[in-house]
Amino acid sequence: xxxxxxxxxxxxxxxxxxxxxxxxxxxxxxxxxxxxxxxxxxxxxxxxxxxxxxxxxxxxxxxxxxxxxxxxxxxxxxxxxxxxxxxxxxxxxxxxxxxxxxxxxxxxxxxxxxxxxxxxxxxxxxxxxxxxxxxxxxxxxxxxxxxxxxxxxxxxxxxxxxxxxxxxxxxxxxxxxxxxxxxxxxxxxxxxxxxxxxxxxxxxxxxxxxxxxxxxxxxxxxxxxxxxxxxxxxxxxxxxxxxxxxxxxxxxxxxxxxxxx
Amino acid sequence: xxxxxxxxxxxxxxxxxxxxxxxxxxxxxxxxxxxxxxxxxxxxxxxxxxxxxxxxxxxxxxxxxxxxxxxxxxxxxxxxxxxxxxxxxxxxxxxxxxxxxxxxxxxxxxxxxxxxxxxxxxxxxxxxxxxxxxxxxxxxxxxxxxxxxxxxxxxxxxxxxxxxxxxxxxxxxxxxxxxxxxxxxxxxxxxxxxxxxxxxxxxxxxxxxxxxxxxxxxxxxxxxxxxxxxxxxxxxxxxxxxxxxxxxxxxxxxxxxxxxx
Numbered sequence: 001x002x003x004x005x006x007x008x009x010x011x012x013x014x015x016x017x018x019x020x021x022x023x024x025x026x027x028x029x030x031x032x033x034x035x036x037x038x039x040x041x042x043x044x045x046x047x048x049x050x051x052x053x054x055x056x057x058x059x060x061x062x063x064x065x066x067x068x069x070x071x072x073x074x075x076x077x078x079x080x081x082x083x084x085x086x087x088x089x090x091x092x093x094x095x096x097x098x099x100x101x102x103x104x105x106x107x108x109x110x111x112x113x114x115x116x117x118x119x120x121x122x123x124x125x126x127x128x129x130x131x132x133x134x135x136x137x138x139x140x141x142x143x144x145x146x147x148x149x150x151x152x153x154x155x156x157x158x159x160x161x162x163x164x165x166x167x168x169x170x171x172x173x174x175x176x177x178x179x180x181x182x183x184x185x186x187x188x189x190x191x192x193x194x195x196x197x198x199x200x201x202x203x204x205x206x207x208x209x210x211x212x213x214x215x216x217x218x219x220x221x222x223x224x225x226x227x228x229x230x231x232x233x234x235x236x237x238x239x240x241x242x243x244x245x246x247x248x249x250x251x252x253x254x255x256x257x258x259x260x261x
Numbered sequence: 262x263x264x265x266x267x268x269x270x271x272x273x274x275x276x277x278x279x280x281x282x283x284x285x286x287x288x289x290x291x292x293x294x295x296x297x298x299x300x301x302x303x304x305x306x307x308x309x310x311x312x313x314x315x316x317x318x319x320x321x322x323x324x325x326x327x328x329x330x331x332x333x334x335x336x337x338x339x340x341x342x343x344x345x346x347x348x349x350x351x352x353x354x355x356x357x358x359x360x361x362x363x364x365x366x367x368x369x370x371x372x373x374x375x376x377x378x379x380x381x382x383x384x385x386x387x388x389x390x391x392x393x394x395x396x397x398x399x400x401x402x403x404x405x406x407x408x409x410x411x412x413x414x415x416x417x418x419x420x421x422x423x424x425x426x427x428x429x430x431x432x433x434x435x436x437x438x439x440x441x442x443x444x445x446x447x448x449x450x451x452x453x454x455x456x457x458x459x460x461x462x463x464x465x466x467x468x469x470x471x472x473x474x475x476x477x478x479x480x481x482x483x484x485x486x487x488x489x490x491x492x493x494x495x496x497x498x499x500x501x502x503x504x505x506x507x508x509x510x511x512x513x514x515x516x517x518x519x520x521x522x
Binding site for chain 2: 114131135138139149151152160164165166167186187189190191
């Protein structure tokens with residue numbers, strides 16, 4: 001009989017392996033960000049940790065909902081644009097039917113459905129077996145500069161960093177039904193450039209975190225484990241294509257196993 | 262002999278009481294934000310908690326430093342404007358010598374010292390005596406919507422919420438030494454309006470947190486303590502003038518005590 005943590009971990013790993021474009025999870029995107037896969041596999045290779053959610057960092061343009069509160073996410077709030085891939089940010093605003101040169105909404109902000117441009121950095125949630133492991137993972141994340149990390153209930157560690165942009169760029173013109181934009185195309189282009197810098201910094205920090213966790217996992221295996229003698233099945237950085245192929249194989253294998261169960 | 266937590270707490274309380282415009286602390290502003298004082302006193306009235314740092318929420322305009330990294334805070338980075346008071350945001354941009362209508366910097370963002378407009382919400386750090394207290398405070402903060410809260414090392418709880426704005430508005434023109442602004446005055450006015458809404462939401466959440474902690478503190482005193490029978494010296498919401506007067510009295514008293522020691 002497995003202990004409760006290991007049972008829970010097995011269940012999560014099954015879900016991760018089965019996840020794919022034909023088997024979406026509950027997140028808005030429905031699949032795990034590819035940039036997160038190496039660190040997810042690394043963390044899950046440790047017997048006392050399991051990843052429960054992740055976002056590798058993203059650019060999004062969000063139309064607020066109709067609810068009477070700030071940055072309303074419910075009630076018809078919707079993503080106008082979202083990507084986790086730096087390359088896909090190129091000229092994104094040319095694909096949106098913005099009405100440039102719009103005036104600013106005259107009513108109070110609460111009455112208007114604003115449009116926000118956001119850059120959000122990597123966030124990882126990791127469930128740990130015990131207090132010691134959660135404390136170690138927390139300290140490790142902090143030492144890599146993930147200064148907004150914290151431990152929650154039941155040894156769940158949130159790994160967070162404050163690389164961000166949060167910029168009002170327009171609003172929904174209720175008369176025309178169009179996206180009114182009160183900043184120019186040149187400003188949107190500049191925001192996109194800044195976001196590319198932030199993506200770069202974000203991935204640099206992700207790599208730093210990966211390396212630190214790799215060292216931690218190696219140390220947990222037994223004293224003195226180094227990159228020379230680490231287990232061969234430990235995940236390393238891989239190309240997008242390699243990741244895709246591996247994930248597909250793993251998913252098929254897992255689904256086969258689930259079917260057999 | 263006091264236990265280590267109580268010793269540490271007494272030391273922090275002395276520093277808080279002695280803090281004032283003629284006795285600055287290590288923070289950029291040098292004094293504790295007045296909006297935080299009621300909740301600081303409330304938290305510190307609990308024997309197992311002590312506040313270690315706080316910001317009640319603020320609007321700031323920041324010129325990045327010269328270091329070769331994102332949003333550099335060192336190397337000549339400086340605040341162009343900062344306030345914790347909603348009323349003081351009024352027409353703030355008229356006090357800054359902006360050059361409007363500037364072009365965007367052509368070089369990579371790393372080479373340019375950007376100017377960022379920020380709204381940051383309440384943040385509180387609370388050191389707790391033990392794991393149980395930190396877990397309870399964490400859960401309480403999460404239930405009030407402070408969803409980015411977390412427990413750090415040594416039972417330190419960070420209480421955080423994601424109400425924010427983070428907007429690039431200009432850069433330092435190295436040729437003229439002036440603050441080049443690539444958004445218009447009307448946009449800055451709109452940002453300021455949005456910030457006032459965020460301040461309102463921020464103080465609403467602060468009040469909600471205060472009420473929840475008050476209930477928790479009352480519960481810790483003994484079962485069944487209600488607002489009718491709570492101790493008379495428990496702090497409640499007070500006006501700016503009342504707060505100022507009380508703090509002055511407490512500070513004088515504390516300094517008198519320190520002198521006698």
